Amino acid sequence: MDYNYLAELLYPNIKTLPEDMEAxxxxxxxxxxxxxxxxAPSPTGFVHFGGLFPSxxxxxxxxxxxxxFYLRIEDTDAKREVEGAAEGLIKTLATYGINFDEGAILDxxxxxxxxxxxxxxxxxxxxxxxxxxAKQLVREGKAYPCFTTEEELDELAQVNKKEELKNTxxxxxxxxxxxxxxxxxxxxxxxxxxxxxxxxxxVLRILALGDPEKKMKFTDLVKGNIDVPENDEDFVLLKSxxxxxxxxxxxxxxxxxxxxxxxxxxxxxxxxxKHIQLFAALGFKLPKYMHIAQIMKLDEQxxxxxxxxxxxxxNMDDYTRMGYCPEAVCEYIMTLLNSNYxxxxxxxxxxxxxxxxxxxxxxxxxxxxxxxxKLNDVSKNVxxxxxxxxxxxxxxxxxxxxxPEFGKLLAADPAFAEKIFAIGRGGKKPRKDLATWADAKxxxxxxxxxxxxxxxxxxxxxxxxxxxxxxxxxxxxxDASDDMNVWFDKVKAIADELGFASDMKAYKADPSAFKGxxxxxxxxxxxxxxxxxxxxxxxxxxxxxxxxxxxxxxxxMIATL
RNA sequence: GGCCUGUUGGUCAAGCGGCUAAGACGCCGCCCUCUCAAGGCGGAAACAUGGGUUCGAUUCCCGUACGGGUCACCA
Numbered sequence: 001m002d003y004n005y006l007a008e009l010l011y012p013n014i015k016t017l018p019e020d021m022e023a024x025x026x027x028x029x030x031x032x033x034x035x036x037x038x039x040a041p042s043p044t045g046f047v048h049f050g051g052l053f054p055s056x057x058x059x060x061x062x063x064x065x066x067x068x069f070y071l072r073i074e075d076t077d078a079k080r081e082v083e084g085a086a087e088g089l090i091k092t093l094a095t096y097g098i099n100f101d102e103g104a105i106l107d108x109x110x111x112x113x114x115x116x117x118x119x120x121x122x123x124x125x126x127x128x129x130x131x132x133x134a135k136q137l138v139r140e141g142k143a144y145p146c147f148t149t150e151e152e153l154d155e156l157a158q159v160n161k162k163e164e165l166k167n168t169x170x171x172x173x174x175x176x177x178x179x180x181x182x183x184x185x186x187x188x189x190x191x192x193x194x195x196x197x198x199x200x201x202x203v204l205r206i207l208a209l210g211d212p213e214k215k216m217k218f219t220d221l222v223k224g225n226i227d228v229p230e231n232d233e234d235f236v237l238l239k240s241x242x243x244x245x246x247x248x249x250x251x252x253x254x255x256x257x258x259x260x261x262x263x264x265x266x267x268x269x270x271x272x273x274k275h276i277q278l279f280a281a282l283g284f285k286l287p288k289y290m291h292i293a294q295i296m297k298l299d300e301q302x303x304x305x306x307x308x309x310x311x312x313x314x315n316m317d318d319y320t321r322m323g324y325c326p327e328a329v330c331e332y333i334m335t336l337l338n339s340n341y342x343x344x345x346x347x348x349x350x351x352x353x354x355x356x357x358x359x360x361x362x363x364x365x366x367x368x369x370x371x372x373x374k375l376n377d378v379s380k381n382v383x384x385x386x387x388x389x390x391x392x393x394x395x396x397x398x399x400x401x402x403x404p405e406f407g408k409l410l411a412a413d414p415a416f417a418e419k420i421f422a423i424g425r426g427g428k429k430p431r432k433d434l435a436t437w438a439d440a441k442x443x444x445x446x447x448x449x450x451x452x453x454x455x456x457x458x459x460x461x462x463x464x465x466x467x468x469x470x471x472x473x474x475x476x477x478x479d480a481s482d483d484m485n486v487w488f489d490k491v492k493a494i495a496d497e498l499g500f501a502s503d504m505k506a507y508k509a510d511p512s513a514f515k516g517x518x519x520x521x522x523x524x525x526x527x528x529x530x531x532x533x534x535x536x537x538x539x540x541x542x543x544x545x546x547x548x549x550x551x552x553x554x555x556x557m558i559a560t561l
Numbered sequence: 562g563g564c565c566u567g568u569u570g571g572u573c574a575a576g577c578g579g580c581u582a583a584g585a586c587g588c589c590g591c592c593c594u595c596u597c598a599a600g601g602c603g604g605a606a607a608c609a610u611g612g613g614u615u616c617g618a619u620u621c622c623c624g625u626a627c628g629g630g631u632c633a634c635c636a
Contacts, residue, residue: 042636044635077634080635080636146634150633150634153634154633226565226566227564227566228565229565233632235633236634239634241634243634245635246635249636265630266629267630267631267636268631268636269631270565270566270630270631271631272565291566293629294630303629304628304629305629306629335573335574335586339575339584339585342585346585364573365567366567366568367629368572368574369572369573370572371572371573371586373572373586373587374573374585374586376586377586377587384598384599424598424599429599429600430598431599432599434598443598488595504595518595520595522595523596526595526596533596534596534598535596537595537596537597538595538596539595
């Protein structure tokens with residue numbers, strides 16, 4: 001077989017050679033140890049947690065080493081492409097601190113355009129490059145055309161599905177039949193010419209001569225030493241439209257673009273044999289690989305499953321909706337990525353997570369379950385460190401988008417809102433009430449008359465008389481200019497008068513000697529003023545609310561008794 | 562089913578041949594306290610399993626069980 005002739009037959013329009021490409025895309029000149037990583041999404045939807053995870057690794061590794069982090073768009077499957085998805089991905093990533101140095105990134109007008117000399121960065125625009133290498137593989141007898149149609153292949157799959165019911169060895173069966181159909185190199189040039197003349201489409205397959213029984217040792221930077229069998233699958237390099245599959249595009253692009261570390265989910269591990277063979281066939285140096293563990297969720301049976309697109313917590317835009325701040329999500333991701341992150345953070349509470357020395361060796365090798373409890377805890381801490389102004393701004397912004405009525409209330413008087421969010425903020429032990437911006441409303445909504453309601457009732461083991469007298473006396477003595485101690489002394493005085501213990505220690509020593517304690521007296525007032533059993537410091541609440549509204553609410557309560 | 566891969570408390574995880582097997586989240590209790598949110602202190606809770614190797618295995622090897630991933634002209 002004359003492979004040169006075959007190559008011309010198959011790709012007559014390709015005049016370039018691999019050397020031309022090597023010349024067009026020179027090796028990068030970077031300092032020793034600099035890592036070149038990339039995020040290479042297919043524009044089929046939103047960014048999900050499983051995508052943010054590896055991209056965070058890539059971003060950290062590149063920027064921590066003085067390297068390059070670039071974005072390549074893997075739009076080789078036109079059927080699955082979603083309009084505007086790429087733009088959405090980039091924007092979402094940016095909110096999580098994932099910024100690119102190079103690649104298909106957004107310009108000032110919000111349009112995607114190429115930045116960098118290794119473009120185009122959209123794979124759909126790189127057909128000539130791929131075909132140049134493909135043609136070379138054909139010349140070398142390493143790849144061959146296959147005219148078996150998709151329909152014929154599908155038919156085989158159907159046959160094998162039926163056999164699956166009674167036969168355990170269904171996949172082996174399928175492979176055997178498929179191998180027959182493919183015919184590999186047992187075709188003649190004349191047959192190819194006939195097919196082409198008839199306009200039959202073909203795919204280009206690699207010729208796989210590996211023996212899967214033979215394993216080689218391979219070192220993955222995350223997984224460690226793993227066994228990789230030789231590839232024996234004649235996988236598709238170029239689809240019938242001349243566009244490459246992931247495998248071929250990965251080899252050509254990551255070689256030409258100078259990727260040093262390929263970071264991807266562990267679901268790619270099974271196709272590693274393909275990539276190893278392909279890089280060898282093309283004469284490319286293999287990059288380092290990092291197959292990182294998947295994020296899991298629990299299914300109904302209690303088994304772990306890969307967190308998929310439709311799952312709660314998958315879509316990053318959901319986090320925005322739920323009111324999580326990006327910093328919290330990033331920190332949570334860091335805790336999952338590097339188990340010593342928390343320790344570092346406790347020692348460096350004021351440093352941003354980007355100062356943390358991210359370490360590949362500390363990465364977990366097995367998949368973890370997504371844990372909202374942990375995220376909430378991280379988030380509470382993040383928010384507790386913000387100042388009142390920042391919290392006010394962020395809650396307002398969130399509410400305006402997702403809870404407009406609440407948002408308008410906040411926006412109508414930012415100074416008032418800020419006073420509320422300043423309660424217990426600052427200092428060594430700040431309050432930690434908010435895990436999400438959405439928590440703000442239940443926490444402090446009662447400050448607004450529009451949202452105020454008696455949510456909690458006073459337990460009925462107290463008499464209405466005691467409650468009424470308490471409230472009456474409180475109004476009678478309330479002076480907004482009292483300081484906190486004076487204010488509380490007055491509350492205690494009411495407790496004493498009504499036979500409630502003003503001293504908690506005395507009450508605990510002998511509860512039966514009292515009707516209750518000053519805690520209960522405070523509770524009566526608290527429910528009247530906030531509508532709830534639980535609220536931040538009552539004195540401060542009244543200060544912010546103002547004397548008139550405080551009294552008005554207490555009177556409203558009295559009227560119901 | 563084949564292949565790859567994993568298995569330390571409920572969750573995330575330290576550990577890297579000898580330890581009373583860290584820590585964080587969650588849970589429970591106590592303290593503090595006008596309630597809550599915190600904070601402090603304490604508690605329950607784990608090396609999947611069977612064989613080896615070894616003076617000694619959570620750590621090394623083999624098997625078993627149970628997870629996970631994958632087997633497209635998708636990435």
